[in-house]
Amino acid sequence: MSLFGRENGRPESQKGYPMKSDSSGPQPHTGAAGTTVVAAGTTVNGEVSGSASLVVEGVVEGRLHLDNDVAVGKEGLVTGEIDAKSVRVGGRVKGNIRGLEMIEILANGSVEGDVRSPRVVIADGAFFKGKVEMGGLDKSTPPVKKRFE
DSSP states (O other), rough: OGGGGEETTTTGGGTSSSSSSSSSSSSOOOOBHHHHHEOTEEEEESEEEEEEEEEEEEEEEEEESSSEEEEEOOOOOOOOOOOEEEEEEEEEEEEOOEEEEEEEETTTTTSSSOOEESEEEOTTTTTEEOOOEEEOOOOOOOOOOOOOO
């Protein structure tokens, strides 16, 4: 690490965020729209929507509706529904999740809610309490019914 948390001109918090197939932690793909980061120590209340990828290292209390990927970091907490292209959980989610392509709960991840996606991966050691529905989804498929209100 170098001065001010930068190495090779990139802030340390942005290093390694393209989606990887290893389990080093949640890292969404950064598309043309970029990546939004809710940093540790930050709390967001309300609905978050858009076309950018989202990395949650802090707390989000409310619904997430993204056209891209969502990653919940090791220290991240989402209390609310998540509806995104793909979702990777390394922290905690209390709410239902719908992933158009994939949902992955990492070994240190915790999900309390129903998940719905064509592909669901739950790593050994992950905590999961809810129902899994797998099958072909498209944008017209309604989200899983709200369970935590």
